[in-house]
Amino acid sequence: MCSEGIFERYINFYTDFAFKKLFGTEINKDLLISFLNALLHGKEEIKEITYLNAERLGTQEYDRRAVFDVYCKNEKGEHFIVEMQKGEQQFFKDRSIYYSTFxxxxxxxxxxxxxxxxxxxxxxxxxxxxxxDNTDFYHEVKLTDLATKEVxxxxxxxxxxxxxxxxxxxxxxxxxxDKWLYVIHNLATLMERPQALQERVFTHLFEVAEIAKFNRKERYEYEESLKNYRDWFSVMETAENKGIAKGIAKGMAQGVEIGEKRKAVEMAKQMRTDGMPVESIARYTGLSIEEIEEL
Incomplete structure (x- = not known):
């Protein structure tokens, strides 16, 4: 077993295990259907989904493959690729476009x-x-004519x-x-089902998300997934903190350099007022002759 330890009542939605258990299994597909319908804001109503093979190959054996978190289609034949992304990637948008081509x-x-x-x-x-720089958390993107602003x-x-x-x-x-996003964002920190989440679909979600109800195999797989998530989070946090520290150090060094330059300029001005030769002023202050002559 893992040594990480689990103290939460419900699984962390951001782990691979939790995401696939709640959204990627036939027995729990009512959860995904509910989420997708809520996401689409009534534009259409999905009644049924069929899970597709999450691993897709190119047209040739040697082509690069794609492995989706969840891949399914509804009763109309529309395809849905649902991905949980823990951290920013350099070519994240490129990946989204690439995956859609399959x-x-x-x-x-x-x-x-x-x-x-x-x-x-x-x-x-x-x-x-x-x-x-945008406060909106929901973004819907389509191919658009830039001149007419029409889809x-x-x-x-x-x-x-x-x-x-x-x-x-x-x-x-x-x-x-709102309720779905609240659950996704806060599930691991909840100790009981919130009063605001009384819909039947959330009754099902909180039942299958309770760690104490996992069998031995499920618990092991979740602990591994949680450990991977925590390790990844720690790496990202460390990298970010190092970046901040380097930025602070660089800023402090720049500040010292600017301060020293200002002192040298003030000293050079006083020396010129006292009639000292430009060459001597340059030697004592470290300023160039051109800089001194411009004072």
Whole structure:
């Protein structure tokens, strides 16, 4: 068994184990259906989903593969790629576009085809921010005509949820979507089911998310996943702190340098007033002759 230890009542939604257990298993697919319907804000109603193979290969054996967290389609044949992203990646947006191409390509049947496609949704639940200067946590992206500002193609949708920006408290939850984001963001810190979450779907969620009800295999797998998540978080925090420390040190050094320069300039001005030769002033202050002559 892992030595990490678990003290929470419910699993951490940001771990790979929790995300796939709650959103990626046939027995719990009502949770994913509820989340997707809440996410789409009534634009359509998903009644059924079918899980697809999460590992997709290219058209050739040697092509690069893609492994999705959750990959499914609804009763209309629309495809949904749902990804949990713990940390920022340099080419995160590129990855989203790349992953969507698998859902596009595999819709092409053999033989005659008129190129008609079903809708594709790529959904990223992000434990970081991609728009730091924007306070909105929900971002829906489509191909758009820049001149007319009209959607050019409405069957390809990217939805990003910046979870650090979701700060609503329990008494501020209004919609089912609010409640889902609250659960995702706070599940590991809850010791009991909040009064605001009385919908049947959350009864199911809190039942399957309770760690004490796991069998031995599930508990081991969750401990491993939690350990990996905590290790990753520690690495990221350390890197960030080092970056901050370097920035502070650099700033302090720059501050000292600026202060010393100002002192040298003031000293040079006084020396010039006293009639000292420019060459001597340069030797004593470290300033260049050009700098001194401009004073």
């Amino acid at each position: 859902a596009i390509r595999e819709q092409a049947p053999r033989g005659v085809w008129n190129y008609g496609l079903k809708g594709i949704y790529t959904i990223g639940i992000l434990n970081f921010t991609i728009y730091p 050019f193609y409405d069957k390809l949708t990217f939805i990003y949820l910046e979870m650090p920006k979701f700060t609503k408290k329990e008494n501020e939850l209004e919609t089912l979507f």
